Amino acid sequence: MGTVVTNIKRADRAAADALARYGVATVHEAQGRAGLMAPRMRPIYRGARISGTAVTATVTPGDNWMIHVAAEQCQEGDILVVAPTSTSESGFFGDLLGTLLQARGVRGLIIDGGCRDVADLEAMGFPVWSRCISAHGTVKETIGDVNLPISCGEQLVNPGDVIVADDDGVVVVPRLAAADVARKSQQREQREAGIRARYAAGELGLDMNNMRPRLAEKGLRYVDQADLDLG
């Protein structure tokens, strides 16, 4: 406890920025269904979609001191990712800290604890994904770490990784994988556009992907309800 790592390596800026375009669900698929935070991590308001490079911090339950320390390590294009060392539903973050981070070019906050001032944060356009909404204030007594690897939302986050967050949740992309995942996300999106058109035209996935033989092989059988009723 008590280490602040400075001058962290960040993911390539262009790749980090590009990932917001594809959204959480596509990025999560594109990197092989890895890195998705638990569904309890919800946006405090709907409609935001961001990506950026992670600055990580740990806080102790009911204590938000390290967010101030972490803020200094943040720069334009970062997303701050905060995990309490034990379950805590305190409101670690509000519109004042939102103002401070926004002034530094931080794009949003991911916190596995509570957030408050949610109406103000929405009004100022600073998005937060949190475990809960809670107005319960915190103290400034105990130190933690900044920019060490952490577990947040039940996922491992390394400083400099890319975070993508939208109405579907939050996904972590490893620092060195960002460009590759961006490329695969784009490919996936193109492929999905084709599928969407065929589905919209009434085609079934059963036919489009030739699923019937494999389903039959697994033992799937069709029974008319009338015959079932006789059974």
Next chain:
Amino acid sequence: MGTVVTNIKRADRAAADALARYGVATVHEAQGRAGLMAPRMRPIYRGARISGTAVTATVTPGDNWMIHVAAEQCQEGDILVVAPTSTSESGFFGDLLGTLLQARGVRGLIIDGGCRDVADLEAMGFPVWSRCISAHGTVKETIGDVNLPISCGEQLVNPGDVIVADDDGVVVVPRLAAADVARKSQQREQREAGIRARYAAGELGLDMNNMRPRLAEKGLRYVDQADLDLG
């Protein structure tokens, strides 16, 4: 496992369609306070109100294959109802499957698991009631059943039953009871209009329903706070 029941009997179309008019709370009361799914079944966006006939399906945790199989059994006016065989917060359903179902005239999805692409689903007007929002993708490896009775949202759903869903949640109406429940819902709504007018005019339920004698009989007593303070 592995049975698809075809040609199911559905509730009367007119009755099934009519129930959306009354909404979940009224329908639930009209059928004697039965059939309401657990409160964890929440709409992915606010403001939708639908009713339709149930096509049912089971999936295994983390596997959405059977949604493709079920889609073929759906027709205009249906609502797809999906239950995992064990608790799972994977994102079984997204905008591609939403497109497929919408093209078949399906009015919405009820799933006791996760849903993703919620911003896209809202934009295209395909409502979903789900256990959670989760972008976590699924595989296509294991078969389940379509159109057998299932337990979804802690309620029993038979294929062909009517589903009503709105901002209050999801309620199941047995197939053969639909017309009767629609009639009772209308009566209830008329009665409530009268009550609402009297409440709006300042009348108390205590007086309107003559509750005072029965409350007194149960032992209710009134004490002035000043006397209580002396006690």
Next chain:
Amino acid sequence: MGTVVTNIKRADRAAADALARYGVATVHEAQGRAGLMAPRMRPIYRGARISGTAVTATVTPGDNWMIHVAAEQCQEGDILVVAPTSTSESGFFGDLLGTLLQARGVRGLIIDGGCRDVADLEAMGFPVWSRCISAHGTVKETIGDVNLPISCGEQLVNPGDVIVADDDGVVVVPRLAAADVARKSQQREQREAGIRARYAAGELGLDMNNMRPRLAEKGLRYVDQADLDLG
């Protein structure tokens, strides 16, 4: 069980009304981080902010009879606060009772149970903070208490206390503390305005509050990532 306390002393009206201006997070801080209900108490729709004097009631699981009894004790400027005697997710409250309370000048409802008709309640502008949204109807068979101290949302509420509720949650202010808390809230808000301006201008909390010496004293140390990698 079965006591209705009448003619309760209420907090000073002007102080009670003033507290809505500051919101839950500020009021909670201003009174020393006390009185905040648990985060499960959520508004049924976003954007409402109210304050008022508490009328309290207990109900038994699945039974909303006492809300009718409590309604008679409510007057202009009150907020009704209801707690079931045991966990219950029934829908104790809907638009009919909302109409009745609104006609009496009640500003909103706080209930540690379920609420239904949420679309109607939003349309009529009657805000509710509840444990869940549930259409499950209730009976009228069992009596409880009105205007005795209760535990709601894991906080103690005395009749006549001030309730403040907004998108951040619900906070309770003791009856006799209202004026003092209003004054402190205003001071806090002024102080925060100054902090916000300095944060917006790019100043760090570390500098503004001279945190660095105390952090160092606690043992915080800074390490360049390059040196860490060598370790």
Next chain:
Amino acid sequence: MGTVVTNIKRADRAAADALARYGVATVHEAQGRAGLMAPRMRPIYRGARISGTAVTATVTPGDNWMIHVAAEQCQEGDILVVAPTSTSESGFFGDLLGTLLQARGVRGLIIDGGCRDVADLEAMGFPVWSRCISAHGTVKETIGDVNLPISCGEQLVNPGDVIVADDDGVVVVPRLAAADVARKSQQREQREAGIRARYAAGELGLDMNNMRPRLAEKGLRYVDQADLDLG
């Protein structure tokens, strides 16, 4: 609401009795991984293992009246299965009702609500699997159904089905499948005995089931940590 079905068909007694021998995990596998209740259904004490035929009942939140009605429909070898119509953590069942059921030869209770008097129930050897332990008493005001299909622990239960319950949870076996599932359970147990012996002797599942080629085909690759560190 309000129907008691009498003279229900029950699963074959010998088959129903035999299933306790194999336990929940084996039975669940033997019938194709179906019918397992949600993990929240836990035994009030450890070490019991029972099987028997289901008598089903619904109760309303906070009301245990129908357990008395259901008791009359129970006979030697039955297990009573009770589901509230909406989430309720009241203590619907205690040692008095346990005495009543035990006198009728009922082997245990499955209830998707609360249970009380757990020390007494353990002392008298009447096992219960419940959603929670709660001493909160209930009223007798509202009727429900007995021996209609219900959803309990997120599974469908038909009257006459076989229930198997032990420290692992609760599983439902359809009435007509009991004998077949008993046979498959026995086969599975024999097969597992062989596997256990080989595992105990140090053999790996990778080798015993020839998993390596299929894992390689899926893309599994082995990397020495020393090489990873160089990466």
Next chain:
Amino acid sequence: MGTVVTNIKRADRAAADALARYGVATVHEAQGRAGLMAPRMRPIYRGARISGTAVTATVTPGDNWMIHVAAEQCQEGDILVVAPTSTSESGFFGDLLGTLLQARGVRGLIIDGGCRDVADLEAMGFPVWSRCISAHGTVKETIGDVNLPISCGEQLVNPGDVIVADDDGVVVVPRLAAADVARKSQQREQREAGIRARYAAGELGLDMNNMRPRLAEKGLRYVDQADLDLG
């Protein structure tokens, strides 16, 4: 915040001691189904049953300082009741504090937070009912209150009230009601002994309490399954 109330009035010692005899479920019924804490309040080991007079304390999340302050206010026959001001799963209490309290004659702890050293506490026979088991340590930085009314386990507790706790949970008996509740508990237990004997002899509650006419009046009807199948 920051008030310690000394020389509190306690419930009559004999009455407080007597209540352990009857247990939580009986006491809860005897006082009209009031005062039961939420089911999440569970014993850290099974088999303890205690009653005693409450000393109350509030702590802040992650901070156990006030337990030391409260300990000084405890005397022989007390039970310490602790509530965090916001949800916290830290381990506020372990075997050292257990030793301290036991030395003062305190009979147990009720805490709406985490407890640790549970094996040691069981070995030394100091029972705790807590929200969870957690080894997460706490700091000593923030003050709270001792012997003011608190909300713990979703119930109101006044200093000097009687606490009864066993395997069924925790119930609060108001200070001045203790003797009356003890008397009613004894009566209830005698009545239950008679009922138990009749149930054990095979009598039904339906007959013993003459429930059949009232059930019929509510609309309960009996249908033979054979007739139902024809329907």
Next chain:
Amino acid sequence: MGTVVTNIKRADRAAADALARYGVATVHEAQGRAGLMAPRMRPIYRGARISGTAVTATVTPGDNWMIHVAAEQCQEGDILVVAPTSTSESGFFGDLLGTLLQARGVRGLIIDGGCRDVADLEAMGFPVWSRCISAHGTVKETIGDVNLPISCGEQLVNPGDVIVADDDGVVVVPRLAAADVARKSQQREQREAGIRARYAAGELGLDMNNMRPRLAEKGLRYVDQADLDLG
């Protein structure tokens, strides 16, 4: 996905073994209150206390294939640590896999998912700490990783780290810190022995640690209840 890291560096054996002596709460304190898994990670039976070196694995929801792959990487003195890539309450592990691991000298399992066959596992003395107990079987279709860093129980675990687990939960000690933490744990235990003796003799923490001046400085004040009543 799909990487198995072989020949991992493990913590010093003697240090890893020594940590079981001190238990989770002491070790957690000794390393500065870090590394404790979430309280949902509970032992399937009480009384086990183990420490060992971590082999890590990820599985996909409802799929336990990678446990077979991980088993081969385990050796005498290891503890297997498994995390699903998304919340899953399937029963990934039972007595067969327990036999396999026990034969390799593995001391126990930590899994952020379900475990089954708990009675058998207790009988054979193979301890498991899991998210839940669930008999729900799993498939073998999807690959994951072995011996990469994972997030389990909301903590970061690196392969080769030391795991300590007992009735209080599970704590992770970084590989290179094991010897230092063992030393500090021993010191802490000695210090605690002294404190315990003084507490047992009736001394207060207030006096022993000279807390009174600092409490007074924070504003703590003592009020006799008689004076409070006059207020």
